[in-house]
Amino acid sequence: MEDLVLIVGAGPSGLAVAACLAVLSIPFIILEKEDCIASLWKKKTYDCLKLHLAKQFCVLPHMPFSSTTPTFIPKDQFIQYLDEYVEHFIINPIFNMNVESTTYNRDIENWNVTACNTRSGEVKRYTGKFLIVATGENNKSFIPNFFGQDSFTGTIIHSSNYKSGAPYAGQNVLVVGSGNSGMEIAYDLANFGAQTSLCVRSAFHVVTKEMIYLGMILLKYLPLFLVDALVLLLVKFRFGDLSKYGIVRPKKGPFFLKATEGRSPVIDVGTVGKIKAGEIQVLPALTSIKGNEIVFADGKSQYFDAIVFATGYRSSANCWLQDDLLNEQGFPKQKFPHHWKGKNGVYCVGLSRMGLAGISSDAQCIANDIHMILKAKRAM
Structure with missing residues (x-):
């Protein structure tokens, strides 16, 4: 034809x-x-x-x-x-x-x-x-290659193979990646009783789905910079200063970053509350792996039973x-x-x-x- x-x-x-x-x-x-x-x-x-x-x-x-x-x-x-x-x-x-x-x-x-x-x-x-x-x-799922990764004796999976936190109850689990998938998986793991840690490498915005909904409606009538300013006021009121918990906000607004770089803000499903309550631990970037010992950018290390790579x-x-x-x-x-x-x-x-x-x-x-x-x- x-x-x-x-x-x-x-x-x-x-x-x-x-x-x-x-x-x-x-x-x-x-x-x-x-x-x-x-x-x-x-x-x-x-x-x-x-x-x-x-x-x-x-x-x-x-x-x-x-x-x-x-x-x-x-x-x-x-x-x-x-x-x-x-x-x-x-x-x-x-x-x-x-x-x-x-x-x-x-x-x-x-x-x-x-x-x-x-x-x-x-x-x-x-x-x-x-x-x-x-x-x-x-x-195509992507897992970065860290020094010593082959020596890890626990479970390593990509987020695309993660279904539920039920199999990880009682285990020490590290989630690598703090995008929407990583934050939601960390929340799910904590709900099922896993000792959950979240590896955060870079700055990102945390918002609610209602804030995004409001912002997308407002973008039809207001300039982007003004919508960002309004949403960030709501973010500050809702979440407060998250930097003391290891979450740093970018200098540029969430809608600006989405429009210019394709970077989506994280939509909170309850993860922030669990971080504040100490149920989810926030850790800096992963640098290397020695068996079940994971070394982080601050030089400290911890032992884990499983790693979930929510790395896109x-x-x-x-x-x-x-x-x-x-x-x-x-x-x-x-x-x-x-x-x-x-x-x-x-x-x-x-x-x-x-x-x-x-x-x-x-x-x-x-x-x-x-x-x-x-x-x-x-x-x-």
Whole structure:
């Protein structure tokens, strides 16, 4: 099919752009390396997870949440929404297909995608007029390598493999990483009776979900710097000075950092209260590991039974995409809001570091752009 759109990835990014194409009657196929849609959500998220933003900022194109959906959606309910989304738009990904390479044929102006079936080993080739990278920001889990890490005799896992604190009851557990996942996992571990410590390397903002909700509404009417100032006043009133507990606030505001650097503030689920109560210990950056002894940046050390690395993910699309759309880190070279489009009919969705709202915006921009190109082509 000459005007076929090839989509790589069947997470929220791929599903959103597929739905937008379907609405415009543009043919597409989706290649997904896992055996289900939204595999990160279904297989690699912890049980207590809820969406951090209010539902109006998490909706995918052309299918709003129901009026009975809670403002802050639990993981299982969001997964149900994605399953219903796929059924509604009749999206049928080709599963277990790991994309190995992509090349652009300038003579016939088509993209060639080579993918390997992860079960049978069979290699297939797909050809299309357009190529959309929809593998998302959280494509490959990342664990930094510390000196002596191989000597650790306890359990080491990435946050993507963490489900619940129940197996760690009574154990000394170190959570490395103080983003949203790290803070929530530390809270969950403490709730299940683990002796929990949280390793904090850099400054970050702590807010509540209500503060973020208010800020995102205010951004429609007020300049960013003013919204940051108002939210930080609320933060000071709600949490006080957290530096004495080992949490230092950045000099730049939370919404400024999100807009300019893609850095999200931490949305507190009760972790700060447990830190203040002494139920969660805050420690400085990890420097080395000696067996079960962990050494920190202040020169002190402690013994642990398990380490949970909440150290994020990496985008790996640049490993197989033969194009200059993405940088070495797998993110767009072009800055927002021009990040989603490359040359020769290649696009990316969900790499703006703007969450689900960014995914929805990217998907609609891409589908409309392809629609305009095809419309102009037919008019010639």
